[in-house]
Amino acid sequence: MTGAGGQLGRELRTLSSAHPEHEFIFSDIAAGGPDDRIEILDICDAAAVLSAVKSYGADTIVNCAAYTNVDGAEDDEETADRVNRLAVRNLALAAKETGAFLVHVSTDYVFPGNACTPYRETDTPSPASAYGRTKLAGEQEITASGCRHVILRTAWLYSHYGKNFVKTMQRLTREKECLRVVYDQVGSPTYAGDLARAILTILADPDVDSKQGIYHYTGEGVCSWYDFAVTINALCGHHCDISPCRSEEWPSKVQRPHYSVLDKSRIKTAFGLRIPHWMDSLTGMLSEQKTIQ
Numbered sequence: 378m379t380g381a382g383g384q385l386g387r388e389l390r391t392l393s394s395a396h397p398e399h400e401f402i403f404s405d406i407a408a409g410g411p412d413d414r415i416e417i418l419d420i421c422d423a424a425a426v427l428s429a430v431k432s433y434g435a436d437t438i439v440n441c442a443a444y445t446n447v448d449g450a451e452d453d454e455e456t457a458d459r460v461n462r463l464a465v466r467n468l469a470l471a472a473k474e475t476g477a478f479l480v481h482v483s484t485d486y487v488f489p490g491n492a493c494t495p496y497r498e499t500d501t502p503s504p505a506s507a508y509g510r511t512k513l514a515g516e517q518e519i520t521a522s523g524c525r526h527v528i529l530r531t532a533w534l535y536s537h538y539g540k541n542f543v544k545t546m547q548r549l550t551r552e553k554e555c556l557r558v559v560y561d562q563v564g565s566p567t568y569a570g571d572l573a574r575a576i577l578t579i580l581a582d583p584d585v586d587s588k589q590g591i592y593h594y595t596g597e598g599v600c601s602w603y604d605f606a607v608t609i610n611a612l613c614g615h616h617c618d619i620s621p622c623r624s625e626e627w628p629s630k631v632q633r634p635h636y637s638v639l640d641k642s643r644i645k646t647a648f649g650l651r652i653p654h655w656m657d658s659l660t661g662m663l664s665e666q667k668t669i670q
């Protein structure tokens with residue numbers, strides 16, 4: 378697994394301990410703490426990628442690594458392209474050469490976000506941001522390589538780990554008396570632990586070879602960032618006064634999608650997945666965190 382130090386990577390690592398039938402090798406561009414068991418692998422290094430896949434005898438590559446700074450990509454598309462396209466090509470070519478199966482994670486940002494019904498896998502992508510362009514280009518490299526693969530597009534990812542909206546709102550609603558949060562961008566919050574579980578289900582499917590292609594995966598249900606923030610505030614028992622505002626009040630160089638909802642019918646049918654509602658997953662994640670603290 379690549380990107381093992383990120384949000385999704387760390388959730389997958391947590392789940393992996395319940396799967397002793399598989400041998401997992403975790404890698405990232407940098408080592409974690411002393412107990413982290415992370416191999417250093419820069420996926421931008423084509424030779425290192427091929428050598429790692431061969432030396433580990435990997436039958437599956439799960440790519441959780443990415444350049445995920447959406448604003449940063451607008452200023453430095455070249456760097457984003459190196460990680461989200463060229464490095465993905467390295468993984469795809471290594472998979473093709475060795476016969477490994479590649480699971481890759483992509484994003485709702487491949488769509489412009491101006492629809493009013495959920496995006497399907499068959500809808501034509503048309504990214505409105507540098508991040509979206511580089512992620513779409515990564516998908517295209519995989520398809521062009523001819524390697525065995527599944528591409529999972531997700532959105533609004535959060536986790537116990539790393540920086541994300543849930544953790545930011547937990548802090549802000551504790552520290553501030555009032556907040557304004559946009560209500561004119563809607564999507565489906567996705568707990569990275571749920572996505573990690575879905576990846577393990579896909580990998581356990583004996584017919585996965587006949588089910589290759591692109592799939593959409595997010596939490597069930599739809600909300601705005603405002604609804605999401607209000608729910609986090611309430612579940613944390615905080616009393617911040619949150620009011621809705623429009624996107625124009627937060628000027629940004631990136632045009633963020635107003636509508637990020639993905640249709641998940643295909644993945645549910647193909648792999649028999651039952652996807653939790655975003656509110657149930659959020660409740661579970663926050664109560665687990667309370668137990669940990």
Ligand SMILES: NC(=O)c1ccc[n+]([C@@H]2O[C@H](COP(=O)([O-])OP(=O)(O)OC[C@H]3O[C@@H](n4cnc5c(N)ncnc54)[C@H](OP(=O)(O)O)[C@@H]3O)[C@@H](O)[C@H]2O)c1
Nearest residue numbers: 380382383384385406419420442443445482484531532534
């Ligand atoms: N976050 C979201 O809301 C969201 C939404 C839709 C889709 N996605 C997609 O979901 C996937 C997982 O996202 P995430 O939020 O878990 O990402 P993340 O937390 O940013 O983790 C990505 C990991 O990849 C590492 N990495 C970066 N460049 C690398 C390289 N050249 N070689 C090896 N590792 C490298 C990062 O290291 P550094 O931290 O040191 O850079 C980080 O540990 C990504 O494909 C992302 O595009 C995310």
